Amino acid sequence: MAKYPGLPGLSVVDVSDPANPTEAGFLDIFKSPSSLDVAGNYAYVADRLDGLYVVDISDPARPAEVSFFAIYGAEKVATSPGFAYVTTGYCECDLQVVNLTDPEYPVAAGAAITKSQPEAGRRPVRQAWLFLTAMFIWPAVDCTS
Secondary structure (H helix, E strand, O other): OEEEOOEEOEEEEEOOOOOOOEEEEEEOOOOOEEEEEEEOOEEEEEEOOOEEEEEEOOOOOOOEEEEEEEOOOEEEEEEEOOEEEEEEOOOOEEEEEEEOOOOOOOEEEEEEEEOOEOOOOOOOEEOOEEOOEOOOOOOOOOOOO
8 A cells, every 4th residue: 555665645557558567647645545445536544643535536547635524543444335344353353333424524324333344345245234344363372381
């Protein structure tokens, strides 16, 4: 998600010729982007230090910020028509549901504590269900004695 190491941003890459991908546009408004989802003419970027950014990508050469919704610690984002699902934290995850019916004015729609995060970009929302995954890291145990 970064154009240059250390410079967070959103690169739009033209892959119409897979042998020669080229950057078409770049937006560098983010502080610490962690994931994104794309739906229609919008990219939804979760930023750990700020929250959820809505970016207009209808002109790939000129991605532009449309709106912002503050969610400190935003880690993962997944979307379904009219909504974004943003998780924070690592294991005990705070799920924020954001109404995006009007992308210029995102509004809080709900919240919950979960144990998992959405798999960004994988369309984990089906009908009225949001599917989340959890990753557990087990400590190493010395079983030699």
